[in-house]
Amino acid sequence: xxxxxxxxxxxxxxxxxDRIPSIWCPGCGIGTAFSSCLTAIKESxxxxxxxxxxxxxxxxGRAAGYVKLDSFHxxxxxxxxxxTGLKLARPDLTVIVFSGDGDLFAIGGNHFIHAAxxxxxxxxxxxxxxxxxxxxxxxxxxxxxxxxxPTTPYGNPETPFNLPLMAYASGAVYVARWTILHSxxxxxxxxxxxxxTGFSFIEVLSPCPVNYGRRNKEKPLxxxxxxxxxxxxxxxxxxxQVDLDYEKGIIxxxxxxxxxxxxxxxxxxxxxxxxxx
Amino acid sequence: MKFWxxxxxxxxxxxxxxxxxxxxxxxxxxxxxxxxxxxxxxEFSSQFNKKGYHLPSVKKPxxxxxxxxxxxxxxxxxxxxxxxxxEPADNTEGxxxxxxxxxx
Numbered sequence: 458x459x460x461x462x463x464x465x466x467x468x469x470x471x472x473x474x475d476r477i478p479s480i481w482c483p484g485c486g487i488g489t490a491f492s493s494c495l496t497a498i499k500e501s502x503x504x505x506x507x508x509x510x511x512x513x514x515x516x517x518g519r520a521a522g523y524v525k526l527d528s529f530h531x532x533x534x535x536x537x538x539x540x541t542g543l544k545l546a547r548p549d550l551t552v553i554v555f556s557g558d559g560d561l562f563a564i565g566g567n568h569f570i571h572a573a574x575x576x577x578x579x580x581x582x583x584x585x586x587x588x589x590x591x592x593x594x595x596x597x598x599x600x601x602x603x604x605x606x607p608t609t610p611y612g613n614p615e616t617p618f619n620l621p622l623m624a625y626a627s628g629a630v631y632v633a634r635w636t637i638l639h640s641x642x643x644x645x646x647x648x649x650x651x652x653x654t655g656f657s658f659i660e661v662l663s664p665c666p667v668n669y670g671r672r673n674k675e676k677p678l679x680x681x682x683x684x685x686x687x688x689x690x691x692x693x694x695x696x697x698q699v700d701l702d703y704e705k706g707i708i709x710x711x712x713x714x715x716x717x718x719x720x721x722x723x724x725x726x727x728x729x730x731x732x733x734x
Numbered sequence: 735m736k737f738w739x740x741x742x743x744x745x746x747x748x749x750x751x752x753x754x755x756x757x758x759x760x761x762x763x764x765x766x767x768x769x770x771x772x773x774x775x776x777e778f779s780s781q782f783n784k785k786g787y788h789l790p791s792v793k794k795p796x797x798x799x800x801x802x803x804x805x806x807x808x809x810x811x812x813x814x815x816x817x818x819x820x821e822p823a824d825n826t827e828g829x830x831x832x833x834x835x836x837x838x
Contacts, residue, residue, distance in 0.1 A: 463755045466814050467805070478810055483762035483787065488809025496806065638770070640806045678769055 471495045471505065473525050480519055484670075484677030486637035486663025487557075490584050491520045493640045493661075494555060497647035498526075508551045511540040513560035516591045517584040520555045534565030537572045540579045548578075548721050551651055558585040558599040562618055566598070573627035573656045575720040580650045580657045583620065586665035594668030601701060605672045617701065620660045625696040625713050630655035632696060632713040636662040636684040639709060646711060655719050662707070752800025752815035754792050760812035763787030767804035767813050773797040776804065 466472075472495070481487050498508055510528040512521040513536035521528035531539045540552045554561075561569050561583050572579065588606055589595045596606040596613050599620065603612040624632045631650050635643040643661060650657030664670055664680035675683075687703055692710040699708040718726075741747075754775065761783055768776045768790050775798045779791035790813065792798075798815060805814040 464816055466757065466811050468811060472811060478760050478762065478812075481809060484764040484766075485809060488811070489766075489807055492806060492809070492811060637809075638807070644806070677764060678766075681766065681769070 468492060468495045468499070471498065471525050473523055476523055479523060481516060482665075482667045484664060484666040485516070485590075486586070486661070486665075487517050487520070487584050489637040489640055490517075490582065490643070490661040490663060491523070491555065493637075493644040494520075494553065494582055494647055495524065497644045497651060498553075500644065501648050501651045503551050503651060507549060508553065509540075509543060510553050510555055511536050511543065512554065513556040513565060514591075515557040515560045515589070516586075517555060517557035518560060534560055534563070534568065536560060537565060537568040537577075537579070537581070541572055541575075541577050544577055544579055545721065545724075552579045553651070554579055554581045556581075556583060557590070558583055558587070558620070559589045559597045562620065562623070563589075563598045570623070570627040573624055573629045573658070576628060576630060576656050576717060578654055578656070578719045578721060580647065580653075580659070582647060582659050582661060584661050584663050585620065586663045586669060587617075588665060588669045590665045590668045594665070594672065601703075604669070606669070607672075619696070619700045621658070621699050621712050622696040624656075624658040628656070628717075629658045629713065630715050630717055631657035631659075631711075633658075633711040634660040634662070634699065634709050636681075636688060636707075636709065637664070638681050638684040639688075639690075642690075642709075649711075653714075655717065662701075750800045751796075751818040752798040752802075753818055754795070754798055754804065754813065754815045756790060756792075757812045758783045758789055759785075760810045761787055761789050762810055762812075763789065764809065765790070766807045766809070770807055771804055772801060773799060 508526050510521050510524050510526055512518040514533035521530040536554045536556045540554045544552045587600050589597050594606050595608045599617045600613045601617055621632045621634055631653050633646045646659055664677045666677040687706050688709050689706045690710050691708050694708050696712050775794050776790040777793040778788050800815050800817045
């Protein structure tokens, strides 16, 4: 290779490079999660024409606009209903929902639990940055207790969701949690879930330096150092044990990997059966 | 890396070498690649890009092992490494680091 003629970024063919650089703040982890997602799509060897990315509203929702695949930037909280419709109409497509915690669990919480209950064959990647980043950092359903946000200036009195437990309890067949620092594991996990049949859920912990970190005295590098020092990788840990507690240590890993019939399969079996006369 | 003796299979093991490329216009100066490079190849340079962010620059080009960690941790698709195919001992000018400005 001649110096002066760089080959270009390896993910260039999956990116709408005219829209890059993205709107994400310096130090935001969404870009890393997005990049892992694209790498996983590439490594899974699925034809990119058969992959669709659906995202909702929020910082993470912008990902659908940066990817050079068929993508869908949907209304707030409704990424999963759109993905469900897509998957039922075109079962040959691989559908990825890439969205944030506010979109998937606050306004879209109901859709999430019912898609998991029905076991729709989609992959949900949830970038959890602990607040509503795009609108100014208000407290969300995932904000840790005692965290300071503009709406909870004395500390958050609420208890946050344990997202893997929620996914497991609702019936997801694949549940994992990683941080953006563990991006190789994350890529592997997304890759596995793309080929897995059923509702797969992957939570990605990500720093939000401008809206969450600034108010809680965490610079982006500090957050990543916390991810490095206070995380424990424990595959097959029971989801009830994996609540986000920085004192005990954050448990990462692949928690659930089971098989059960998907909605598409059951529907075809029960409602589309050619009944003998 | 220094060993107290030469490993017996030192001749068979080929350590891969990489060239780091930085796309200046995309970088937002978060410093993740600099902090988490396992070989500490990168450092902050004193230069700015056109948006005013400090870029990473390559401090120790010979130490890059082409592990791609900078590439996968970068949130902005602004850095990547490429394997050097030729023998690095014979051709050190192949390890020259190039930062490029790409038109978007």
